[in-house]
Amino acid sequence: MSIASALAICPDLVIVDGEDLTPFRDVSKRLYALLRSYSWNDRVERLGLDEVWMDVSDIIEYNVELLNRHDLEHSWFCLDNKDPEKGFAFDARGFAGQVYGREKVGLEGPGTGGYEGGQAGLLRTKLLLASHLALHLRLKIEEEGYTTACGISTNKLLAKLVGNVNKPRNQTTLLSLGPDDGEETVQRFMGSHQLRKIPGIGGKTAAALSDYFISQSKPGSSSPPNPKEITVDDLLSCPGLSPSKLDSLLSSLSSSSSTGTGTGKHILSLLQGHDPSPVKPARSIPTQISIEDTYFSCPLVTIEQIRRELVKITGSLLKRMKTDLMDDDKKRWLARPKTLRLTTRPRTDPKEGRGYGYGRVSKSQGLPGYVFNNGNAHGDDEIVQRLVAETLLPMFRELNPLNPRKGGKEYSIGLLNVCVTNMDSIDPTTAGGGGSGGGGRDIKNMFMRAREFTVYDPEHEHADNTGTQPETEAELLEHSDVDVDVDVHAGDPSHDPDLNLDMSDTSYESSNGKARGSLKNNDNGDPSTTNHQQQQHPVSTIHEQAQAQAQADRDTNHHLGTNMSTNHYYFHIEDDDEVWDDSPDNVWNHNEEEPTEEDIDYDDLRDAEGMSCVNGDSDGDGDGDGDGIKCPLCNHFIPLFALSAHERFHSMEEFEGELD
Template sequence: MERPSGKTTVVLHFDYDCFYASVFENQNPALQSLPLGVKQKGILATCNYAARARGECPELVIVEGEDLTPFRDTSKKLFSFLRSHSWNQKVERLGLDEVFMDVTDIINYNVPLLNRSCLSDSFFCLSQENPESGFPCDLTRLAGCVHGSLPEPPPLENPLYVRLLLGSHLAWYLRLQLEERFGFTSSCGISMNKLLSKLAGSKHKPRNQTTLLSLNDAVVLDFVDSHNIRKIPGIGAKTTRLLEQRILSENTRVDVRVHPDISPYGLETLLGGPGSEQGAGLRVWHLLHGVDDIEVKEASDFPTQISIEDTYRGLNSLTRIEEELRKLSASLVRRMRVDLLTVHESAEHGASDQRWMAHPKTLRLSIRSWPAKAETSDWDFSRTSRSQPLPNFVLSLKESVETIAERLTSDTLFPMLKKLHPEKGHIWDLQLINVCVANMIPSGSQAGTSVGRDISIMFKRQDDVLRQWRCQLIYGIMI
């Protein structure tokens, strides 16, 4: 497959090592030398590398990780640090422990600054305004691990190699800063798109990084072919199952890509149909060849959506379901206030108050039920969802979180749930509940009763400024 010509994008993919366990280790350093496990819903969700190295570990120290607040807060702090080193603001968070960075512009700025006669004593510039802001580096070699054969001498005449070389040292510097400043180690992948950088970062973990030296198409194809199809980002479980059924492969990547029945048209036919994404076949065809043209999203001061969910072994009572909806609602409202509120200066007495930076327009409820025994082998993990406009009372700051959560559950979410299965006598057996707010509108861009800018404050400030120029009529004389 012909690849896009002149591709010079450099994308970094950071993955924090054992993130959930690391959060507890940072809170309590005494845990760092112990085999540590994090429990959620009575299940061991993850553990640190000390525990993984021991296999069976009867002395495992288990901590409760049900409350996601410390993980979200830490993730936000680390993301803010990485974002502060971006020039183009193309920094995208994936979950709580992964971050993509498009560093093409900062790399391009440093390329002409290279002194090829003294690469071992190079300086990477981190600011366009301050030439002293940066770090020293040895550009005679790539930093960290490399996937792909490196010619000798290094091909400094190759623009892609030079950009990957600089990208590897920037990744090394940022990883070191994350560890020294915040105490979190990470793995990183360096490549020319999101797909390849994510795959590269998983090659050498933990506390390491890998640059995919993709100087020709053969290296990329061999690298992608070495991965199990289920490990490829962008190819979900349903697509994988359809591909396996079609070509009867052994679930290896190369079997799919080179199969004679696989083509863009064939994939579009296989994956198309009612409700399917348009162009899904071509998208998968590109991924099979290591091509990913989806850009890293620009960072925002607020998230595009806020989602709270929980899983259950079998939630089958409407009373218990309503209770869980109430808990999820409280977590959602609390998270909205953390992520979407900012402090604004008030016009009166120089005081400050909280205002919404953005407000979501849509409320979505999603559930997933456990399959019946006869359906277990063909379970596709799909969710059933329902959306409606978010009620305005959710944005009130006069009521407590618990009061708003109670009303949101009784007035909105519980009726939405019943509409997902309106038939009488339906047997509930929920495996997952997700409550989400989406379609964020920046404050001030749309009028609202509880959000946006207060225009009365603007006129009050204007009145104060113009007071000295005001004319008054006293005893028939204008002064």
């Protein structure tokens, strides 16, 4: 409802200026930090204020090992590889939230929940675990007073898309099982989307693609298709479609799509649900900060007007720099931008209401060092005035030479933007150039620091072994609209999947009650979780190519593991006591040969060591925490809680060994 009509109905309506995004930024930062505190690898990527991807591959792989397939109902999800008690109980017999795709593909052996099913079974298990992790995180966010939607899948593209399926307060797992379902699920899911809905395909690209489809489909066609409604399936069914064809279609666009690839090949892979882009490491420092204002109805004409506006903008900018680029006590700069950029746009004169970004011109220059000085008693006013007078106004004049025809002294400015960029980062873990490469330790330390601020409520975190979850989970699970999406890396199904959580559309329902209107998404025609219509495309050459490619992928011995899978381990535990050792020899590497094939009867082991396990208290702290046994297979010390998982770990390796 427009404000005008709202006022007509309710004349006393109080209109609150929503222009100030500060409270939203604050909440965003808080929730981002919350999610980040759960990450192990610190791959937590923000998109805008209210969306986040997490790569949880490592957490999932760890918990796959912990899973006891003999008692799935009372499973424990471990959230901290240093503290087995940090985690939550869950029922691993089913997915949390909703699933897109078929659940039954003959993977589920009796009582195993599909755990023993070879590759697809393992993938399914990982997605299942991820769905429970997602629910847990969403509940944590609900405890903060906000609701979320979430998509779970094996790459960012699919996770993001599938998160839309059951907005606004649910999660959806895209249950794609790689080779075992011929990637039908991914293709069906992708195919039903309108082109414009695919992240990375914006207005320009979508228009070009739609034009092409229309030009190809006119013969004998009855109704002219609406360009907006053309789907991925439509386009892919064009007989002549090929990567090079797309290249030429898109070459007319001066710049290519934002995913870093303008090539038809990449667009094509997007349409097929492939997305190799990794979840980027968390960043606390933005690459740029800018403030802009438009003066559409009242363009700036005099230099004094412009100066005043520049002062306003620069003042806000300096404030933003201090909140975003200084540490919390505002004592120290964490990063210093090196470059100052001024952008202007002449008032878009005629009817040509081109895109918002049309006709901008900019000029860059070094940012003077004095802006990092502490403001004096007058605040930052002097700094701002000086920056405007000495730097920004000269830049402005370069950009906008006086127009002699206009009487000599008038400008017509519809937009001003001041931006600082090219961050010189003090902290090597953040963005910017200065970093000295070896960030691994720093990332770890940062993570440890973040963890200190994470409040673990014992009442919730240390749920007892009876598997009690907060009641809210039960409530959530009752809602059939809770939607969990798991996305499978379609292009490389043989790999350990990336599991990306896409927390999107966080609806802020805080005190000021600014509904963000995500409810409207409830009724759209998104691909439903009931998948009946199984349209086969008669001429879909691309589909055939995709099938062939998928088969080729399966045949080819691909580099093992995309990004995450090779460098993340199953039990890579470093701890301060003597028990664990993360030296390479002691990392449990999935690919390692096991020392022996002998069957080990773990029950016997338990029995043999039983007394010492129960009473031994090997860590001498009076409880059983540190107790365990030494595995005769791999010589590792195994805590009791992990014994059955460890057993299964070895049996899995045997199983996989048989496959080779």
